[in-house]
Amino acid sequence: MLALAIALACGTLFLAAETNAAALSPRQAGWALTASPPAPDSVASWRPGEVKTTEIPSPSSSVTGIASSFRLGAYWVVDSAGGVFSYDGAAFHGSLPSRGIVPAAPIVGIAADPMSNGYWLVGADGGVYGFDAAFHGSLPSRGIVPAAPIVGIAADPMSNGYWLVGADGGVYGFDAAFHGSLPSRGIVPAAPIVGIAADPMSNGYWLVGADGGVYGFDAAFHGSSATTGGTVWHNPPGGADTVATAVGIVASISAYRIAYGSETSPLGQRAASYLSSRSGFITAAVYDAVTGQTFVINPSLAEFTASIVKVDILATALWQAQSAGRFLTPGEQALAVPMIEQSDNAAATGLWNLVGGANGVASFDSLVGMPATAPNLAWGLTSTTAADQTALLRTIAFPSHLLTNVSRSYELSLMENVTPSQAWGVSAGVGQGALVALKNGWLPLGSGGWQVNSIGIVDGLGRNYVIAVLTTGDPSMGYGIQSISALSSIAWQSLGNASG
Numbered sequence: 401m402l403a404l405a406i407a408l409a410c411g412t413l414f415l416a417a418e419t420n421a422a423a424l425s426p427r428q429a430g431w432a433l434t435a436s437p438p439a440p441d442s443v444a445s446w447r448p449g450e451v452k453t454t455e456i457p458s459p460s461s462s463v464t465g466i467a468s469s470f471r472l473g474a475y476w477v478v479d480s481a482g483g484v485f486s487y488d489g490a491a492f493h494g495s496l497p498s499r500g501i502v503p504a505a506p507i508v509g510i511a512a513d514p515m516s517n518g519y520w521l522v523g524a525d526g527g528v529y530g531f532d533a534a535f536h537g538s539l540p541s542r543g544i545v546p547a548a549p550i551v552g553i554a555a556d557p558m559s560n561g562y563w564l565v566g567a568d569g570g571v572y573g574f575d576a577a578f579h580g581s582l583p584s585r586g587i588v589p590a591a592p593i594v595g596i597a598a599d600p601m602s603n604g605y606w607l608v609g610a611d612g613g614v615y616g617f618d619a620a621f622h623g624s625s626a627t628t629g630g631t632v633w634h635n636p637p638g639g640a641d642t643v644a645t646a647v648g649i650v651a652s653i654s655a656y657r658i659a660y661g662s663e664t665s666p667l668g669q670r671a672a673s674y675l676s677s678r679s680g681f682i683t684a685a686v687y688d689a690v691t692g693q694t695f696v697i698n699p700s701l702a703e704f705t706a707s708i709v710k711v712d713i714l715a716t717a718l719w720q721a722q723s724a725g726r727f728l729t730p731g732e733q734a735l736a737v738p739m740i741e742q743s744d745n746a747a748a749t750g751l752w753n754l755v756g757g758a759n760g761v762a763s764f765d766s767l768v769g770m771p772a773t774a775p776n777l778a779w780g781l782t783s784t785t786a787a788d789q790t791a792l793l794r795t796i797a798f799p800s801h802l803l804t805n806v807s808r809s810y811e812l813s814l815m816e817n818v819t820p821s822q823a824w825g826v827s828a829g830v831g832q833g834a835l836v837a838l839k840n841g842w843l844p845l846g847s848g849g850w851q852v853n854s855i856g857i858v859d860g861l862g863r864n865y866v867i868a869v870l871t872t873g874d875p876s877m878g879y880g881i882q883s884i885s886a887l888s889s890i891a892w893q894s895l896g897n898a899s900g
Contacts, residue, residue, distance in 0.1 A: 465509035465552060465595065465648040466659035470517050475650065477659065478510040482521055482529070493518045493531040503527065504540075509552035509595060509648060515560050522553035526564055526572070536561045536574040546570065547583075552595035552648060558603050565596040569607055569615070579604045579617040588801065589613065591692025595648035597656055608649035608658055610692035622655035666865075666891035667695040674890065678883050680849060680873030685786035686891050687794055689864040696787050702772055703870040705782040706841030707743050708853045709761075711815070712792055713779070714740060716755045716764040718807040727806065740814035740839060743822060752779050767802055768795050780843055789855050789868035797837075797857045797866055812837045815856070824881050825854025826867045829889025831896075834860030842877050849873045852880025854888070863895045 465478045474490035482496025482503055496503055505525035512519050518532025526539025526546055539546055548568035555562050561575025569582025569589055582589055591611035598605050604618025614624040648659040666686045675682055675697070683698040705712075714736050721728050728736060735751040738744035755761060758775035761782075765773050770788040795802050796811050803811075815837035827836045838856030845851055855868040869887050874880035 463647055463659060464507060466650045466657065467510040467512045467519055468650045468652065468657075469512055470514065475657075476510055476512075476519060478507055478521060480506040480508070482507040484510065484519070484521075484531075491517065493533075495531075496521065496529065501529070503529070508550060511553040511555045511562055513560070514555055514557050520553055520555075520562060522550060522564055524549045524551070526550045528553070528562075528564075528574075534560070536576075538574070539564065539572065544572070546572070548592075551593055554596040554598045554605055556603070557598055557600055563596055563598075563605060565593055565607060567592040567594070569593045571596070571605075571607075571617075577603070579619075581617070582607065582615065587615070589615070589692075592689070594646055594692075595650075595659075597649040597651050600651055606649055606656060608646055610646050612646045612658060612660075614649070614656075614658075624658075664894045665695050666894040667697045667887075668894070670890050670894070671697060671887055674886050675883075679875065680871055680880070680883075682869070682871045682883055682887075683786040684869040684887050685790045685867070686895075687790045687866045688895060689798065689866075690895075694787070694790060699785065699787055701870075702783045702785050703853070703872045704780065704843060704845075704851045705784050706780050706843035706851050706853055707745075707748070708789065708839050708841040708855050708868075709775075709779050709782045709784075710739050710743065710748050710841075711796070711811070711839045711855065712761055712765065712773075712775075712782075713748060713751050713755060714811050714814070715768075715792065715796060715803065715807075716761045717751055718811060719764050719767075719802055720755055720760070722804060722807060728810075737814060740811075741818050743818075743840070748779065758782075764802075765792075768792055780841075784870070786868040786870055789870075790866050793855060793857055793866035793868065797859075812857070815839055825884045826856040826858070826869060826888045828885035829892045830858055831861045831892070834858055834863065842880070844877075845872070849875055850877050850880050852877055852884065854881075854884045858892070861896070863892065865891070865895060867891055 463477055464480045466475060468475045469490035471489050474488040476490050477485045482501065484492065484495040486492045503523045504527055505523035507521050508524050509522045510519055513533035515534065516532050518530065520533050521529040526544065528535065528538040546566045547570055548566040550564050551567050552565045553562055556576035559575050559577065561573065563576050564572040569587065571578065571581040589609050590613055591609040593607050594610050595608045596605055599619035602618050602620065604616065606619050607615045612624050614621060646658050646660055650657050667684060681701060683701040683703065685694060685696045687694045717728060717732055717736065732751065732754065735747040739747040739751055758777055761775040769791050773784040773788045774782065776782045796808050799805065816835065818838065822840055825840045826838050830836055836856055836858055838854060841853040843851040851872045852874050853870045857866050867888065869884045871880040871883050
């Protein structure tokens with residue numbers, strides 16, 4: 401059994417603050433939730449009233465969506481296998497398991513048909529399944545491959561058609577009016593979009609991110625739970641192994657509800673228990689691209705970069721070359737390759753000087769959003785945090801406004817081909833067949849022991865994440881590698897459990 405909590409943003413449970421809508425982005429304007437995040441496998445409703453908790457049977461797969469019935473207060477929840485669960489009087493019209501259907505792609509959303517009060521389910525490929533609900537088309541039926549996986553569906557109350565939404569905020573209409581999308585407005589969401597809901601008052605729609613951030617398109621903003629930008633902080637000892645992540649949004653009587661599923665934290669109790677037995681100081685961060693959550697352990701701890709700063713140096717060089725309308729020169733490439741693949745210090749110094757040293761790297765870092773990173777004139781003594789390093793890695797691993805696909809692919813190719821003797825660290829425990837792009841750093845600190853770091857990108861076998869582990873005060877280089885390897889293995893295993 402799990403608890404389905406309908407929590408309302410008012411009274412003593414949540415502390416809400418009115419904001420100046422004119423000064424904020426769509427996901428910030430209106431009423432902002434500033435209390436503790438929702439519980440896993442719960443539903444939060446943004447309207448005045450009381451808190452309601454209902455015990456429900458556990459779904460066979462993870463919860464992926466929610467839809468309101470046209471019976472007052474009634475709704476359905478759907479899981480990734482297409483199982484449908486009815487609450488508060490919502491009629492059951494069937495499910496994929498009840499019909500013996502295995503979807504071509506995991507089910508990611510559900511929407512009510514305003515004409516029949518049946519419902520549609522949608523898969524990650526854009527396939528639509530109707531249950532007492534008219535079929536208006538799907539992406540596969542039109543031969544369309546979405547730019548990003550489909551994550552939700554919503555009915556248009558005016559036309560009785562529906563919209564599909566992708567993880568990038570792209571919206572696809574099927575007999576439904578288009579009110580805009582994140583790509584059409586040049587907006588990159590802080591966390592992947594996970595759902596869409598129609599506003600019955602304006603006939604526009606809302607999109608919701610995995611961090612609980614809400615974006616309105618001809619639809620009023622009423623609040624969100626994106627209080628930490630999708631970041632979950634953990635400090636040992638402790639840290640929950642399971643955390644909440646938003647999975648869908650649906651209109652309620654006066655605003656909207658957001659449904660929350662659960663995700664296994666890669667830096668929860670297993671990591672905390674391991675670190676409690678280790679000497680030195682360790683900080684780590686993991687960004688899970690599947691859910692948009694960032695997990696950080698010891699977030700305020702800043703440490704020396706040692707040679708992981710070479711990733712930052714190359715990214716800076718690529719950005720500067722782009723700004724000049726070119727790619728790296730043959731001379732710059734002759735420095736970049738050994739700097740990353742062999743961790744050549746002379747090559748690093750050469751490229752560091754070409755980009756303008758500490759000032760040049762700091763300018764790029766400010767655009768990435770690395771507030772705790774301070775480039776040092778001696779580049780190996782640059783100070784940084786694990787969270788800042790994941791921000792840098794995200795700029796390289798995923799499309800962004802800073803680096804072109806050509807630039808990103810170039811840096812990734814070098815990080816994928818580091819010399820085998822330097823391929824330790826965040827590659828530890830990763831399953832065979834997964835892509836690993838990494839860079840390590842190590843530096844003896846005299847009586848202070850060793851600084852040993854590893855940062856990287858892991859993609860494949862159901863995972864897609866970036867990870868940074870920084871350790872200092874290690875009695876030996878091997879000791880630091882051992883600590884990093886253990887955390888890397890825990891992260892790989894935990895995220896695999898989360899993805900099912």
